[in-house]
Amino acid sequence: MVEGPTAKAYAIKINREFNGEVVKDVLVKSFRRIHIPIGELLGKRFVNADSLGKNILLLFNGLAIRIHLMIYGTIHIYSVNESLLKPERLVRLIVKGCGKKLVVYNAPIVEIDKAENLTSRLKSELGPDPLSNNWDREKAIENLLKFKNEKIGVALLNQSIIAGVGNILRNEILFRAGINPERTIQSLKITEIEKIVDICELLSKEFLKMKIEEKRIGSLLLIYNKYNGNCKICGGKIKFYMQKPINRKTFVCTNCQK
Ligand SMILES: [Zn+2]
Incomplete structure (x- = not known):
């Protein structure tokens, strides 16, 4: 992908x-x-x-x-x-x-x-791209806030909100932010939205660095594809499901992602 x-x-x-x-x-x-x-x-x-x-x-x-x-x-x-x-x-x-x-x-x-x-x-x-020279953090936040009834897990894949996030980044961003993908945007505090956007930028850059060095990104994956795995933070079981309506593979630790 x-x-x-x-x-x-x-x-x-x-x-x-x-x-x-x-x-x-x-x-x-x-x-x-x-x-x-x-x-x-x-x-x-x-x-x-x-x-x-x-x-x-x-x-x-x-x-x-x-x-x-x-x-x-x-x-x-x-x-x-x-x-x-x-x-x-x-x-x-x-x-x-x-x-x-x-x-x-x-x-x-x-x-x-x-x-x-x-x-x-x-x-x-396309929305702002965290890897472009003119990455516009405020615009990314503003775009997310326009979709207040949308689930955050769904919104992150919408390329008109933020460009470049695919299913791996989406899962890893939400795990690191401690946010459940089913939360609607209107249920998130502004500080939580800012955290998601900032992790999106940081993690995209970390992925890019690995790709440029032609390394496998496996070491950056804390939750994606960890079927029956345990959470790296709390040790709890990682839950796997297909998020609706996008039908994409979704991994979540319900202890750490609220
Ligand atoms: Zn956990």
């Missing part, structure tokens, strides 16, 4: 390894989200990669490619003549430069448009 930190780590890797490439060829498997003639990318220089929430954005002199990897997507960078490590049928996008080629496998979303259109559309759909 690709969450904000994984998307950001990919952007950093692409900047490092695809730096300076000029597009010689492009292959896309689906034209559903291709809003410009694909040939317009030819001859354009790769300028920068960044993430917005769980999206990865590649910028090429006025044009942009958005990639959303969802669960199974990956991005690999090869030398231009190197053969692909995965089967051809999994390829969704290839951007070939002079020295390197960038290959996207299995991503359900590949979108190409003018950079201006793509970034403004994404920014209007």
Whole structure:
């Protein structure tokens, strides 16, 4: 599952390894989200990669490619003549430069448009991103407070409130904050909401650090996927259920999360 930190780590890797490439060829498997003639990318220089929430954005002199990897997507960078490590049928996008080629496998979303259109559309759909340089803590709090009847466990996955939180972060944030995912936002004290937002930022950054170092994030997981496990704080049994209506795996210590 690709969450904000994984998307950001990919952007950093692409900047490092695809730096300076000029597009010689492009292959896309689906034209559903291709809003410009694909040939317009030819001859354009790769300028920068960044993430917005769980999206990865590649910028090429006025044009942009958005990639959303969802669960199974990956991005690999090869030398231009190197053969692909995965089967051809999994390829969704290839951007070939002079020295390197960038290959996207299995991503359900590949979108190409003018950079201006793509970034403004994404920014209007997404809440503040704890991993962006202009992370807006106050706006994140304000956004949460607009959904007062929503359960906090549900709201944290809503990308228009805070961008980049996936199911792992959601579970780990609420455990660290000591908040039960079933609490509605209006039942939370403002200090509890601030705590959730601050842990969200800190933990996203810790996840990112591990991803950049290509380490497994296992050591950061205190509750996620701990089926029949015991709470690291009180020793009590961790409860597992699917939270409604989102039907996502949810782990909670009912002693520590009130
Ligand atoms: Zn506990």
